Ligand code: ATP
């Protein structure tokens with residue numbers, strides 16, 4: 001009964017590479033922190049990732065890696081429902097239905113599409129263009145209350161609300177309007193190059209990086225943006241450092257090593273490594289039993305499918321396709 005009363009949290013992550021510290025602080029940690037109080041449904045949006053991952057083995061590896069990372073950071077599968085989007089066909093089905101009420105100009109405003117255009121991406125697929133629709137379907141299917149995300153997803157969340165409102169206006173009250181939960185202090189974790197850290201930009205510090213990988217990544221953080229930097233404080237290094245230590249702890253450190261970027265980077269390596277180290281062992285154990293991870297995903301898919309199918313019955317009824 002208790003779970004009926006709980007508000008529902010749902011949020012997706014693309015299996016487009018190894019989860020990084022931006023994903024962790026921006027979204028994954030929130031899910032784990034809220035799993036006691038809320039009903040949480042973190043899911044792996046493999047169909048979204050089709051627009052970037054076109055290698056079968058890579059896709060399989062990425063899906064498992066995301067699942068393992070989630071379990072290793074403490075997701076409790078007795079409470080949380082972890083699943084793959086592709087295992088619940090209602091996502092794409094509702095996506096199509098929403099396609100039929102969304103307009104082209106509405107979608108042309110989406111950041112994902114505009115960014116791809118600005119970057120003069122060679123191939124902008126219909127799937128990329130349509131991304132916010134599938135994302136709206138993902139969320140609306142489950143009567144989601146709250147969606148914890150990074151700032152980059154704020155607009156897509158607003159689009160999901162707009163589509164829910166439009167559908168409700170046309171067909172009658174059907175979908176709950178979801179709310180984004182964006183933690184300001186971790187809304188956009190910067191990558192090694194100062195742009196948003198993204199799996200697909202190759203500018204990440206993987207959440208479960210080895211010590212050697214952390215060293216390599218941190219040493220390549222861009223510190224000289226061509227001008228006088230903030231009082232001897234390398235902005236990008238500091239922006240990442242403050243995820244791991246409080247401003248009070250960092251102030252004396254940055255004062256002592258003012259202008260010595262190499263020293264500050266070494267200190268950052270230590271702090272990231274100290275943070276990840278205790279979770280590494282747990283991850284290795286989980287990764288040793290892939291069948292168990294697959295069981296978790298199967299179980300999650302079964303529960304999610306039931307929830308989604310019930311919603312779809314109502315949706316089809318509203319549309320008038322059920323006789
Ligand atoms: P991709 O490059 O494939 O889009 P990504 O790193 O942007 O990968 P997503 O799977 O798109 O990751 O996003 C998963 C979640 O992590 C989303 O809620 C997103 O808002 C959040 N997120 C992604 N990058 C960051 C970041 N740099 N800072 C804070 N949150 C982030």
Ligand code: MG
Nearest residue numbers: 014152198199
């Ligand atoms: Mg992204």
